[in-house]
Amino acid sequence: MARKIGSRYTANQILGRGSAGTVWLGEGPDGPVAIKLLREDLASDQELVGRFVQERTALLGLEHPHIVTVRDLVVDGNDLALVMDLVRGTDLRTRLERERRLAPEAAVAIVADIADALAAAHAAGVVHRDVKPENVLLDMRGPLGPGGSHPALLTDFGVAKLIDSPKRTRATKIIGTPDYLAPEIVEGLPPRAAVDIYALATVLYELLAGFTPFGGGHPGAVLRRHVTETVVPLPGIPEELWQLLVQCLAKAPASRLRASELADRLREQLPLLAGMPPLDVDEPGLAEDETEEPAPAAEPGDEPVRRRGAVSLVPGARPDSNRDTHTSMRVPGPDELAGGAHGTARAPRPAGAARPGSARHRAAVRRRRVTLGVAGVVVAAVVGVGAWWVSADGDDRPAPADHRTSAP
Numbered sequence: 001m002a003r004k005i006g007s008r009y010t011a012n013q014i015l016g017r018g019s020a021g022t023v024w025l026g027e028g029p030d031g032p033v034a035i036k037l038l039r040e041d042l043a044s045d046q047e048l049v050g051r052f053v054q055e056r057t058a059l060l061g062l063e064h065p066h067i068v069t070v071r072d073l074v075v076d077g078n079d080l081a082l083v084m085d086l087v088r089g090t091d092l093r094t095r096l097e098r099e100r101r102l103a104p105e106a107a108v109a110i111v112a113d114i115a116d117a118l119a120a121a122h123a124a125g126v127v128h129r130d131v132k133p134e135n136v137l138l139d140m141r142g143p144l145g146p147g148g149s150h151p152a153l154l155t156d157f158g159v160a161k162l163i164d165s166p167k168r169t170r171a172t173k174i175i176g177t178p179d180y181l182a183p184e185i186v187e188g189l190p191p192r193a194a195v196d197i198y199a200l201a202t203v204l205y206e207l208l209a210g211f212t213p214f215g216g217g218h219p220g221a222v223l224r225r226h227v228t229e230t231v232v233p234l235p236g237i238p239e240e241l242w243q244l245l246v247q248c249l250a251k252a253p254a255s256r257l258r259a260s261e262l263a264d265r266l267r268e269q270l271p272l273l274a275g276m277p278p279l280d281v282d283e284p285g286l287a288e289d290e291t292e293e294p295a296p297a298a299e300p301g302d303e304p305v306r307r308r309g310a311v312s313l314v315p316g317a318r319p320d321s322n323r324d325t326h327t328s329m330r331v332p333g334p335d336e337l338a339g340g341a342h343g344t345a346r347a348p349r350p351a352g353a354a355r356p357g358s359a360r361h362r363a364a365v366r367r368r369r370v371t372l373g374v375a376g377v378v379v380a381a382v383v384g385v386g387a388w389w390v391s392a393d394g395d396d397r398p399a400p401a402d403h404r405t406s407a408p
């Protein structure tokens with residue numbers, strides 16, 4: 001089912017789908033390429049097409065060994081496409097799902113590559129705004145580096161910005177993926193380079209722990225944790241690496257490292273991490289008042305219900321993904337964010353600690369109920385934040401799906 005894209009490219013086979021469109025394995029005048037074909041409703045939006053053409057120079061100018069180069073932007077009839085270098089490998093999400101946690105040396109080597117990519121982008125005045133494991137590709141044809149990792153490349157540059165048009169997302173809405181959103185975005189400030197550092201530090205934490213520091217449960221609760229909670233230490237993590245994470249997950253953007261400094265500091269630590277096994281951390285449970293909403297019973301013919309709080313990048317998007325992707329939510333007001341006196345961040349559970357749902361865990365929860373007057377405040381905040389999520393455009397609701405392959 002090959003199709004022509006403009007006069008120079010042919011899309012031959014689907015590699016994967018995201019919320020903004022479909023990525024194809026294609027052929028161009030200089031050989032194989034990856035072609036990201038934006039969704040039809042995006043392609044027919046004149047304002048977006050205009051921005052697409054405007055952004056051309058910035059996107060095409062980003063060349064770096066750890067950035068997936070955009071080779072061409074094609075506007076042709078109903079087609080709007082980014083033509084990129086083809087990366088033969090897999091994305092970091094797929095690797096993480098396979099391995100659950102990465103050895104610190106491999107995790108740090110991958111994140112240092114992406115910090116290099118961000119340093120180059122930030123120097124060129126480009127903020128990525130959607131750093132997450134799905135947007136990191138591992139080039140299986142590249143040489144093996146520290147920890148046996150292939151080179152990592154950052155992709156999807158500029159896509160969040162292109163789609164974040166005033167018409168689509170009104171000034172009061174948030175664009176991004178909840179688990180990786182910097183607190184200043186939740187508070188409604190414009191995204192600057194430091195948001196990428198926060199997101200990348202979140203990715204590093206996730207590679208080491210197997211879960212993100214503030215993720216889990218309702219997306220409104222996730223956003224609130226970014227603003228109000230401090231990150232919980234990971235058992236067994238080397239102190240210097242932990243300090244680096246804490247600094248880059250700082251609530252104040254100015255306290256975070258710059259990308260080039262982060263890359264250097266990470267690489268300095270590589271020799272100390274050589275041979276260290278993955279950290280021995282079990283995924284924590286959620287506090288009882290933060291658990292996912294129960295999925296409604298399926299009717300015959302119903303599409304599967306997404307279990308977690310993913311909402312699409314743009315109204316109407318139906319991401320072909322079984323992972324949480326983007327959120328498009330109203331910026332919460334100060335009152336809605338003021339639920340942080342009592343932390344709900346998911347504390348890592350060292351092996352042997354009570355497993356959520358166990359008798360020991362239930363007893364602990366009962367004890368907590370008795371002692372926590374403040375819990376009511378938290379519940380109120382969660383419900384408040386939930387209310388503004390529910391009141392967002394109905395089109396912004398989670399969409400079911402499954403997806404994704406890597407390049408052959």
Ligand SMILES: Nc1ncnc2c1ncn2[C@@H]1O[C@H](COP(=O)(O)OP(=O)(O)OP(=O)(O)O)[C@@H](O)[C@H]1O
Binds near residue numbers: 017086087135319326
């Ligand atoms: N340049 C590329 N070379 C090879 N495979 C790619 C390339 N770019 C993307 N892919 C594959 O295509 C799939 C879909 O990518 P896409 O960027 O559309 O989705 P995403 O980033 O996971 O989702 P979203 O757009 O919702 O953030 C990914 O799984 C990725 O593995």
